[in-house]
Amino acid sequence: MRLIQGMVAAAAVLVVVSILGGLGLTVLTARTLDRIEARDEIRLVRRSIEVSLERMTRELTSATVWDAAYAAMGAKVDAPWADINFGAYYKEQFEHDVAFVLRDGRVIYASRDGKRGDARALGGFPAQAAPIAAEVTKDAAAVLAKGRLSTGAEVTRRGLMKVDGAVYLVAFASVTPESRAVADAYAGPPAVVVVARRMDGPFIRRFADDLGLEDLQLLAAPPGLKPRVQLADINGRPIGVLSWDAADPGLTLIKSLAPWLALGFLVMSLAAFFLLRRVMEALAQIRDSRRQLIAAKEEAEAANAAKTLFLANMSHEIRTPLNGVLGMAQVMAADTLSEPQARRLRILEESARSLMALLNDILDIARLERRAMRLREQPFDLVEMVDAACSAFSGAAAAKNLGLKVDVAPEAGGRWTGDPIRLRQVLGNLVANAIKFTEVGGVTVRVRPLTKGLRFEVEDTGPGIAPQSLPSLFRRFSQADLSMTRAHDGAGLGLSICRELIELMGGSIDVRSEPGQGSSFFFVVPLERLADQRPSLRVVGS
Missing domain, CATH: 3.30.450 (Beta-Lactamase)
Structure with missing residues (x-):
């Protein structure tokens, strides 16, 4: 009996020792994984700072x-x-x-x-x-x-x-x-x-989002045992520390596998061996994934930098000769010209202005992509802004014998706070599209107040839009269909810019349309009212 008790006790001790040894080995592996992850993050932060400086130098030399x-x-x-x-x-x-x-x-x-x-x-x-x-x-x-x-x-x-x-x-x-x-x-x-x-708050937050780091901070001195990168100035003197919370994938992995670890350790060291092998495989996969992520991120940054430099150089290289064309066209218009010469000069000037508008649209898209577009917050008179946006197209409407009406609800009139330039750009774009695609009838612009903000609507009596074309209508370089593209000029950027500007303002834009029943484009923007109401119902053109 004593021999059996001794064997049981020895077995129990062996089980306890095996469990503790297995747990110790797993914890050691997890901590090793955490240290490797921290070293990878440190290398990634240092490399990303150097990449940012390289990109900044390319931007400067452009x-x-x-x-x-x-x-x-x-x-x-x-x-x-x-x-x-x-x-x-x-x-x-x-x-x-x-x-x-x-x-x-x-x-x-x-x-x-x-x-x-x-x-x-x-x-x-x-x-x-x-x-x-x-x-x-x-x-x-x-x-x-x-x-x-x-x-x-x-x-x-x-x-x-x-x-x-x-x-x-x-x-x-x-x-x-x-x-x-x-x-x-x-x-x-x-x-x-x-x-x-x-390297202010927005820069640090964007930097942290790009690298997937938690609670990234720029500090004057190192904070405890957190992963960190010592920053040195251009002369090698220390100027601060970038610090963040450790990801600790090993500890996370142990917590998620705790039930399976308990079961595995009960079957002695064999289960511990298979668990260790699995942890090592997971470590290898994590390291491979991080390398792929770093390579993909640098490739995307290089492509985006090349695109940004191209657009910036295009701004310099195209605008200068284009302004020269427009200026010379205006000088020539002051001369005495025959009717054929004047007509050709008008075509030249209209083509140059269309090209300038397309260039401005492309640069707006680039700014929106880079989040470089900044909205203004300033008081403006709603009626004056709507009139200004619509009156620019009264001549085009009259040339096609179309009515152009503006209906601002009396309770919506007055002064508001927002970005009147971008609101006018969006509204003018929608009015221009409505007139372009409408041959009979007219275009109506309506403005109604909401609990928080305003609702704008541009309704036309045009041919309408097929249901299958509506989902792609606000995409870049997209129009309703190929036949429309051939019948009416345009690069398909206007509605995309409208959507991104409205979303930047915190609003939304949509369309209702049926073939043969016309179209109604409407958008809602949150604005703050400043002044008294006043009615506004008028006809801009006929």
């Missing part, structure tokens, strides 16, 4: 390697040119917070948030940037002295800087000529353009 920039920053600084091509361009296209130009340690142009200012608006930026800019100037002068031009002569620097208590991504680039004639026209010290983007 407007610095340019004959026009070299001439504008030459002996006589062209500040209005810099307002458009440096200040507004870097802010609107790439969301850079600061852009300024240094030459010989002196600020010759300064812009903050896309608006020109003096050097005092830059705070401590000029003093901290001057040594780096001096290095760029020295290298750029040496390269130009060797006869190099264009991208072969550009000199850049990039890194982090802490200015006035805030951390910025900063890029430097020399202003570089493309042609020998422009380079010879100015032989002074090269100018250096500096752009900076602040």
Whole structure:
């Protein structure tokens, strides 16, 4: 009996030891997985910061390697040119917070948030940037002295800087000529353009969403044992810490498999062996998935950067000659022309304006994709805004013998707060489409108040839209059907821009239509009322 009791006790001890050993081995494996995951996250954060700086440098040099920039920053600084091509361009296209130009340690142009200012608006930026800019100037002068031009002569620097208590991504680039004639026209010290983007709350949140990190924070000192990346400025000095909550996939995995672990450990070490193998397989899959995610993210960022640069360059390259065409057409219109010549000139001007409208639509799409579109909040008179949006098309309606009516409910009249420019853009687009596709009858614009905001409706007596075409109507580069595309010009961007603008305002847009019964496009936007009501029922055109 004692022998049996001893054997049972030994078996019990063996079971306990096996369970504890298995649990210890599993916990050790889970912690190892957590440490590997933390190291992968740290490498991903460091790589993403470097990718952001590389992209920022490409964005900067898209407007610095340019004959026009070299001439504008030459002996006589062209500040209005810099307002458009440096200040507004870097802010609107790439969301850079600061852009300024240094030459010989002196600020010759300064812009903050896309608006020109003096050097005092830059705070401590000029003093901290001057040594780096001096290095760029020295290298750029040496390269130009060797006869190099264009991208072969550009000199850049990039890194982090802490200015006035805030951390910025900063890029430097020399202003570089493309042609020998422009380079010879100015032989002074090269100018250096500096752009900076602040690592503020919205930047950190977007950065965390892109990388899938929880509670990412930019701190002055490391917080306990959380995963973190020490940030150093462009000169190697520590300036802060990026810290986040550990994902701990191993601990999560143990919690989800706890019942199976208990059952497995009861059948001794064999179950522990299979569990360990499964954990290792899961670890391998997680690491492979993370590598694929990093590769896909970098590929998508490169493609998006290329598209953004293409659109930005298109803005410079197409708008300038197109404005020249329109300007020359207006000059020619002032001359005495025969009727055939005047008709051809009108066709030329209308075609140029159509191309300009298409370019503006494409740039609006790019801004909406990059979330760079910013809405204004300002008071406006509803009746005046609706009249302005509709009166621009009264001539087109009269040319087709169509009625154009505006019906603003008396209780909706008065002053409201919102973005009247974007509201007018959406309403004008819908009215233009209604007139374009309507041959008989007319177009009616109605505005009605809601509990919170306004409801706009544009109704026409046109041919209507087939039910199968309605789902794709608000997609980009889409029209109702191929026959419509051939009968009426357009790139299919207008309704897509309308939808994205309305959704950006927090509203919604939809359509009701039946073949042969006309169409009704309507949208609802949340707006705040400011003024008294006043009626508005009028006929804009007939």
